[in-house]
Amino acid sequence: MLNDLISKHIADVSDYTEIRTQIDTNCGISIVSGNLVGNSRVTASGISARVYKNGVYGFSSVGEYSDESVKAVLNAARDNALFLDRRVNKNKPALYDAPVVNYTDTTKIVDVPQKLLLDFAKELDDYIANKYPDLSSRSVMIRCDSSERLLHVSTGSSAYSVSPRSCIYVDMSAEANDGSNVELFEVMDCARGYFTDVFTSPDALYDKIEELYQKLMAKKEGVFSEAGVCDCIIDSSIAGMIAHEAVGHTVEADLVLAGSVAATNLGKQVASDKITIIDYAHTAFGKTVPLPVYVDDEGTPCEDAVLIENGILTGYMNNKESAVHFGMKPCGNARAHSFDDEPLVRMRNTAILPGTDRLEDMIASIDNGYYLTKTQNGQADTTGEFMFGITMGYEIKNGKLGRAIRDTTISGVAFETLKTVDMLSDELHWACSGYCGKKQPMAVSDGGPAVKCKINIGGR
Amino acid sequence: MDISNLKEIAQYTLSCLKKHGADDAQCKVGHSVADEINIDAGEFSLMRSTFNNSISMLVIKDMKKGTIVINKFDKESIDAAAKECVENASVSAEDDCLSIAPVEGNEDFSYGVGESDRDKFFDRINEYMENLSKDYPKVFVEQLIAEYCDGKSVFANTNGVEFSNQSAYYSMSSMYSAHDGDKTTSFNSTGIDFVDLDKKILDMGTQRMMYELCEKELDAVPFEGKFTGTAVFAPSCLGDIIGTAIGSFTTDSSIIDNTSPWRKSLGTQVADNSLSVSLIPIDPRVVGGERYTAEGYKTKNCDIIKNGVLESFCLSEYGARKSGEKRCSTLSGCMEVHAGETPYNALISKIDKGILVCRLSGGSPAGNGDFSGVAKNSFLIENGKITKPVLETMISGNLADMMKNITDISKETAEDGSCVYPWVAFDGVTVSGK
Structure with a gap:
């Protein structure tokens, strides 16, 4: 010690x-x-x-x-x-x-x-x-x-x-x-x-x-996806990327101050009312989250930060300085990576809360689309535009899974894509193997259920 | 140990590694002092000064390898780490391709300014922000990081190789977007490395062009439809295509495991004959660069592709031994894509339908080179003219195919102190929107 x-x-x-x-x-x-x-x-x-x-x-x-x-x-x-x-x-x-x-x-x-x-x-x-x-x-x-x-x-x-x-x-x-x-x-x-x-x-x-x-x-044996906007199911194993990349970064208070899309949307409907997104500190659904944080690197005791509740943008993630600026309570999001790094506003365990739908019913509801099951990485813009590299997925034809697809990319604008969400599965999957990059790397986790939405997919 | 005598620390480290049973050993000892000024959301926010040490050790014992990195210079810590490094090698896997560099001539290098002028540095950054605000009033700096770093290093191995390098220079990177009422653009970034504070920073490189384009992006609209046409990659993101292709198809991992589509292409045409690519860590246009490789060889510039022909893989000595190919004389990221003969305006005027890509947000390409990504900060080209900025636009293609489908390379190049890139037009790229 x-x-x-x-x-x-x-x-x-x-x-x-x-x-x-x-x-x-x-x-x-x-x-x-x-x-x-x-x-x-x-x-x-x-x-x-x-x-x-x-x-x-x-x-x-x-x-x-x-x-x-x-x-x-x-x-x-x-x-x-x-x-x-x-x-x-x-x-x-x-x-x-x-x-x-x-x-x-x-x-x-x-x-x-x-x-x-x-x-x-x-x-x-x-x-x-x-x-x-x-x-x-x-x-x-x-x-x-x-x-x-x-x-x-x-x-x-x-x-x-x-x-x-x-x-x-x-x-x-x-x-x-x-x-x-x-x-x-x-x-x-x-x-x-x-x-x-x-x-x-x-x-x-x-x-x-x-x-x-x-x-x-x-x-x-996979095929190339058809480029364009279509109905997709984003599997629960990767849905946390939406919480992290598409929404999370835009509501980090330092990026809000830098002009992110969230700056003008506080209190507004930015997603389907099925969507609630929380950045958990240490406990969720009665269990310890994958990477719990109890006190942040400014010495603030950690609490959950509710970012979107029933589709309404309700809050930002703050450090002590931005909390004063926005008149909000900091929830312990100031984190530093190495000893020679200063604390920045960072996510911890960010998740979309599950819904009530069964994955099979979600697949059955799509005539022509894709079920996307693995992602390689993701990036977000302060405008809310995001992309994920997709490394595994399947066609959905007439409500049934079809052929596998080759590597592709999906993209969308967070607050538009989230408004198209009409089904959420009843499961929650956490992932904590990655690092988030923002001046410094940071170990974070994200989670979510399977999400059905309209999204732009790359292809030939 | 005395921080001002890195050679002594390096030799002490090697003696510890030998004492604990290394057959061969190498180490790199580094010490850096950095001053950093941060601007967040358009305002000065942080002044940082950091003092960092590091020792990287590599041991070969019974043809097994172990590596360890510590950031302590006291004898006790070095000795303990050396012991652990040898132990790690002992339990490792035997590999007859492991080696350390032979002596080819030791040398001491130095580059750049010796001491930071903190007041002048601050004044130049302050001036940068004032110039930016006056000349590009709609541009907003989301974050700017300006740094002066004085780094010293010594590489030594048990064959008697010893190189030292001192490199001190300034760098600045800016992440920015434009705002006008409710309109806002995607963020973009620009950066520059420079040796002294004699010039206005905003006038260096292609920063003014980048900021000018950013203000034009305020009128961007979502792209609708899909076409296959020409994608012109600006210097700001050419590395995402050509650098990624070189990185994916010519480096250790894909050559050793034979998964590179260029594995058997050495000496053959892999790109249009207008394309020549070199690694240029020793070049007056490069700030800092590299003087010796991570394996302890003196760095030399290297042609990777010449007139479309693959001249060299980018292999380490280990990769070379493993694959039976030649080691590359540098693995530095300082890259030059050689200029073409077409003026930029003429290059654009030849394109009927295409896209000017200034930033690519995408994942790593598949092993065969298939890639797709979002074209950010980008503009539609129609009938020879840049017509409008676009949003939500995906592009996709295959890197290996694209290298062969180069239709034009600009005469003009952009330098950022690290790379030299022109504008390059690739045909057959799929562009899709809503």
């Missing part, structure tokens, strides 16, 4: 100040077609301080953690804040006065040996190589990241947290009849916890590997 060298220094500051120390570890194993191309362990630790002065921040970080380095970053952060304040003279008010919280995470830190990860990956790779000799290539990747952090804020708040996450990914490709190479990637599992908490043995993943292989075989 990190020693507390901070609290004695935070008592001496005069301006609003945060001091944070972290130890971040990333372990990776990557086997590509039997070749071990990645066997790495990256550890970064250090300390940073951020000082607020009349509407501007000064920040400094150093990769050492000692009494001297705490003093050094405090002085540098204060000097930076004074420099900027003197030059721009914004004269903005004090930050939101969040309740004082003192939080201590009890998660036990586990040091998982690299050999264990390597043996696990090798066994999975050997299994895939023997079982599926017709593949043209295969990859097995393990990624484990962990962040231990201690935060003290001049308001009196403090937080000690430990956030481990472990994921296994498998990628397969096969040659299609036309000679082209068709590829499919799947997260075998990803969850909060150290590797040994999340994964028991390779054979527990064999069913998922078989499922991936069968989908690849279907995709090999």
